[in-house]
Amino acid sequence: xxxxxxxxxxxxxxxxxxxxxxxxxxxxxxxxxxxxxxxxxxxxxxxxxxxxxxxxxxxxxxxxxxxxxxxxxxxxxxxxxxxxxxxxxxxxxxxxxxxxxxxxxxxxxxxxxxxxxxxxxxxxxxxxxxxxxxxxxxxxxx
Numbered sequence: 001x002x003x004x005x006x007x008x009x010x011x012x013x014x015x016x017x018x019x020x021x022x023x024x025x026x027x028x029x030x031x032x033x034x035x036x037x038x039x040x041x042x043x044x045x046x047x048x049x050x051x052x053x054x055x056x057x058x059x060x061x062x063x064x065x066x067x068x069x070x071x072x073x074x075x076x077x078x079x080x081x082x083x084x085x086x087x088x089x090x091x092x093x094x095x096x097x098x099x100x101x102x103x104x105x106x107x108x109x110x111x112x113x114x115x116x117x118x119x120x121x122x123x124x125x126x127x128x129x130x131x132x133x134x135x136x137x138x139x140x141x142x
Contacts, residue, residue, distance in 0.1 A: 005043050012036050025076045030127035034069035034091070037120055041065035041098070044109060044117070054108045061101045067094035068124065085135035092128040095121050 006012035013021070013032065025031050045062055048054030068091045075087025099121040106114045 006036070006039060009033070009036055012039060025073065028072070028076070028131070030091075030124050030131065031069060031072050031076075033120060033124050033127070034072055034095075037098070037117070037124065038062075038065045038069055040117060040120075044113065048105060048108055051108050054105060057101065057105055061098065061105065064094050064098040064101055067091070068098065081135060085132050088128050088132045088135065092125060092132065095125045095128060099125070 006015070009032075013036075016032070016035070020026065020035075021032075041061055045058045048058050048061070071087045071091035071094065075084045075091070078084055078087065099118055102109075102114055102117045102121065
């Protein structure tokens with residue numbers, strides 16, 4: 001049976017297990033948005049697989065999208081400061097890469113979908129940049 005596609009961030013959140021939503025990391029706004037983005041990319045890849053050109057890009061897109069939340073998770077587990085900021089910088093790079101892939105595949109998805117994904121990624125990028133800056137200030141105070 002096929003999974004239902006999320007229609008909104010709020011609707012998607014209701015499908016996330018309590019064990020994930022009750023983790024303190026969930027409170028970092030960029031994290032649930034990155035998980036949501038990955039789920040959206042998962043469904044987008046189904047569409048991409050229907051076109052030979054899209055099939056060639058599926059692995060690039062899903063790997064980059066998955067790297068965002070994975071690096072936020074790993075960095076958060078290292079504690080705050082320089083190490084956390086380093087992982088957030090990797091997540092930032094993956095966010096920009098994913099945004100670039102969405103632009104490159106824009107001919108294979110609807111304009112509405114591409115616009116939504118690019119806007120979501122731009123929001124994640126802004127959140128990551130702010131947190132990286134904050135972590136840098138924390139590190140300088142030590």
